[in-house]
Amino acid sequence: MPPLTVYWALVRAGFRRYSTYRQATVAGATTNVMFGFLRTYGMFAAAAAAGGVLAGYDRPRLATFVWVSQGMLATINIWGPPEYAERVRTGDAVTDLLRPVHPVWQLLAVDLGRAGFALLTRFVAPVVVGALAFGLYAPARWSTYPAFALSLVLALLVTFGCRHALFCSVHWLLDVRGPMTAWVLFSTLLSGMVFPLWILPEPLPALVVYGMPFASMVQAPMDVLVERGDPLRLLLTQAAWAAVALPAAVLIQRRGERKMVIQGG
Amino acid sequence: MSAVIETRGLRKEFVVRKRAGRFRRTRHAIAAVDGVDLRVEAGEMLGYIGPNGAGKSTTLKMLTGVLHPSGGDVRVCGFEPVPQRVRLARGIGVVFGQRSQLWWDLPLRESFDLLRHIYRVPPSEHAARLARCRSMLELDPFLDTPVRQLSLGQRMRGEITAALLHGPAVLFLDEPTIGLDVVSKQSVRAFLAEVGARGDTTVVLTTHDLADIQRLCERLVVIDHGRVVHDGTLAALHARYGSRRRVVADLDAPLDRPVAVPGADLESTEGGGARLTYALDQPPGALIAALAQTGVLRDVKIEEPDIEEVVARLYKDR
Structure with missing residues (x-):
């Protein structure tokens, strides 16, 4: 196992790598802000129709839910391009295998660096705009802040693990577009990115929030932040999904490597 | 080792x-x-x-x-x-x-x-x-x-x-x-x-x-x-793979009949017969001597076998 300094260097490289695309960062943050307004007014309309509170979320909580989840979108990279799958398809993944670091941990470290840069830019921009335009919910308990930070890291790990496992399907399929379409569909509807999952009819909310990994990517961190539900249960659910997703990614990677045919000789 | x-x-x-x-x-x-x-x-x-x-x-x-x-x-x-x-x-x-x-x-x-x-x-x-x-x-x-x-x-x-x-x-x-x-x-x-x-x-x-x-x-x-x-x-x-040396001979005038030496095959003729290229299976001395005897030999060049040619022949014989 390489020492932490190796991973730290990869984290820094990931940060540096993404920090070179400044115009793309501005464009992405602008898009997040635009959709933030759309989602907020939609949520407020739904809350008004429900008598002011929607599934336990009042207006400040809904605004927080929308704007912080808009910031999380790029931070956890839930809909980012399937870079690893593309590297396998073109054959460039061969270089990932030739380094003295396990490819999954190598990619995770780089992804953490990318997330660090996204946190400072793509996360902060929508949250600031949301706070200025609508006012956000201020947590009542101080412990909510570290709990949210932990929840965000766990969301990142779950998302990375699930996405990498999905990308590894390219070893068998040679093209990941089909699985990616399914991913976008499920992660959009079942993560809480479009609406809080608790508005679904019973018994779907508990099933989706605890029984599927998608809610651990967005819904759980949002509920921790707006202090809806038991934060410990949410964090444990996320940790459990991270403990499933990451080993699954490693296992599927290993199986995929046995199938690997480096394209183009 | x-x-x-x-x-x-x-x-x-x-x-x-x-x-x-x-x-x-x-x-x-x-x-x-x-x-x-x-x-x-x-x-x-x-x-x-x-x-x-x-x-x-x-x-x-x-x-x-x-x-x-x-x-x-x-x-x-x-x-x-x-x-x-x-x-x-x-x-x-x-x-x-x-x-x-x-x-x-x-x-x-x-x-x-x-x-x-x-x-x-x-x-x-x-x-x-x-x-x-x-x-x-x-x-x-x-x-x-x-x-x-x-x-x-x-x-x-x-x-x-x-x-x-x-x-x-x-x-x-x-x-x-x-x-x-x-x-x-x-x-x-x-x-x-x-x-x-x-x-x-x-x-x-x-x-x-x-x-x-x-x-x-x-x-x-x-x-x-x-x-x-x-x-x-x-x-x-x-x-x-029997790589062959080549002898390229430049002549002052074309020959009526090309020089024939055992083990040397005339490969090409250029310039209306003023340049002859032979491929050799043996040392070039006999061929060069024969060319010199014609009285019209101006220049002669010996080319070592080319790896590209050997490998091309190797690949073609697959």
């Missing part, structure tokens, strides 16, 4: 499915590498060549632990490449001419610094190796340029540096000069020749550019249809 690379009966099969009806598919196993035995000693420079699809790159990928062999034994630097790939990675450097191990978005200097951390190279060793590469490969003008903005020649010099910064015992080069201009090729070849001359790095070079082999490798392994068809020196390859 100790072997740093040793394979016995190394095989790699790929399964190909073919249509055998409207719904049926049949599976065919195709051997890309079919029982390769290889022993490479420390410090050797080995040329590993073959036609497209012969199994060169597949062999290299099995030696570096990227591909699982279908059969046979393989050890590189004392490791089994696939199960011990991460440990092996410390002892080898790899350049794939059509792939990049550099970080596309970062300047070359930052890629090198990152590799220092990944391979856990002491700063002083890293600095010494980088200084040598900077000087020999003339990296300084583009050291702070993002890799995505480098020309192919600049990137390849960066790739070779990246492969050597951790001081590997074995350097695998898969078509390192592909697509490079003449100057860049010369620069890369000169550097690799210096690496080979130091004797502390074993080099395995796969290429279609036979000038690379002529310039760099004493030993040549030719692979075809996944099997080794030649393992020896270049001279041995010429001897084995």
Whole structure:
């Protein structure tokens, strides 16, 4: 196992790598802000129709839910391009295998660096705009802040693990577009990115929030932040999904490597 | 001498499915590498060549632990490449001419610094190796340029540096000069020749550019249809495949009848008979003497056998 300094260097490289695309960062943050307004007014309309509170979320909580989840979108990279799958398809993944670091941990470290840069830019921009335009919910308990930070890291790990496992399907399929379409569909509807999952009819909310990994990517961190539900249960659910997703990614990677045919000789 | 690379009966099969009806598919196993035995000693420079699809790159990928062999034994630097790939990675450097191990978005200097951390190279060793590469490969003008903005020649010099910064015992080069201009090729070849001359790095070079082999490798392994068809020196390859010298004679006036000497075949006539080219199976003395006796011989040139021609003949005879 390489020492932490190796991973730290990869984290820094990931940060540096993404920090070179400044115009793309501005464009992405602008898009997040635009959709933030759309989602907020939609949520407020739904809350008004429900008598002011929607599934336990009042207006400040809904605004927080929308704007912080808009910031999380790029931070956890839930809909980012399937870079690893593309590297396998073109054959460039061969270089990932030739380094003295396990490819999954190598990619995770780089992804953490990318997330660090996204946190400072793509996360902060929508949250600031949301706070200025609508006012956000201020947590009542101080412990909510570290709990949210932990929840965000766990969301990142779950998302990375699930996405990498999905990308590894390219070893068998040679093209990941089909699985990616399914991913976008499920992660959009079942993560809480479009609406809080608790508005679904019973018994779907508990099933989706605890029984599927998608809610651990967005819904759980949002509920921790707006202090809806038991934060410990949410964090444990996320940790459990991270403990499933990451080993699954490693296992599927290993199986995929046995199938690997480096394209183009 | 100790072997740093040793394979016995190394095989790699790929399964190909073919249509055998409207719904049926049949599976065919195709051997890309079919029982390769290889022993490479420390410090050797080995040329590993073959036609497209012969199994060169597949062999290299099995030696570096990227591909699982279908059969046979393989050890590189004392490791089994696939199960011990991460440990092996410390002892080898790899350049794939059509792939990049550099970080596309970062300047070359930052890629090198990152590799220092990944391979856990002491700063002083890293600095010494980088200084040598900077000087020999003339990296300084583009050291702070993002890799995505480098020309192919600049990137390849960066790739070779990246492969050597951790001081590997074995350097695998898969078509390192592909697509490079003449100057860049010369620069890369000169550097690799210096690496080979130091004797502390074993080099395995796969290429279609036979000038690379002529310039760099004493030993040549030719692979075809996944099997080794030649393992020896270049001279041995010429001897084995009957490479022929040529004599090119320039005459003041065309001859009525071409000179005929046993073992010398008239290959071509140019300039209305003023230039004759003979291919020889034996020393050229008798032919030159016969040409001199014609009284119109102005100039004569002896051409050594060409490796391109030998290898082309070898590939055609498949």
